[in-house]
Amino acid sequence: MYESPKSLVGYCGLYCGACGIYQGRIRQAVENLRKIISAEFPSFNKIAPELAKWEPAFQHYTEFENVLNGFVKVFGDCPGCVKGGGVPNCVVRECCKQKAYTTCAECAEMDTCEKLRPAGGMALEGLLKIRAMGVGKWSEEMQKKVAAGYCELDERMK
Secondary structure (H helix, E strand, C coil): CCCCHHHHECCCCCEHHHCCCCCCHHHHHHHHHHHHHHHHCCCHHHHHHHHHCCCHHHHHHHHHHHHHHHHHHHHCCCCCHHHCCCCCCCHHHHHHHHHCCCCHHHCCCHHHCHHHHHHCHHHHHHHHHHHHHCHHHHHHHHHHHHHCCCCHHHHHCC
């Protein structure tokens, strides 16, 4: 299903299309780990108790599987910020909705807003570009970067 680049702009100035969660990277990482484990040890859950005698951490294999399931459940699929994805109680989203803003770039208090702090420097950078270029042009530029393989997660892991 095609999403217009503009519909993937988060209220805080992050581009949802460039998000590792939106791109399915966490789901893929969990699936890859499960494939590796099952390829090497087809019935790992059955041998984990025996391995726990050698390495105590394996006694928690069931909990580990539950954590992997939790990652997929919480971070496996995200529709994007505007469609209710991301942090469920996002104060930035609620503030923008109350003020009928598309993004924080429309707000005169953007540069000093405490609500934006948790979103970090990448969000403020995006908002400054949105102010300068407009949300449509900026989102199209971001979509081109994403089409070329860009993911904000890669930047954060540097």
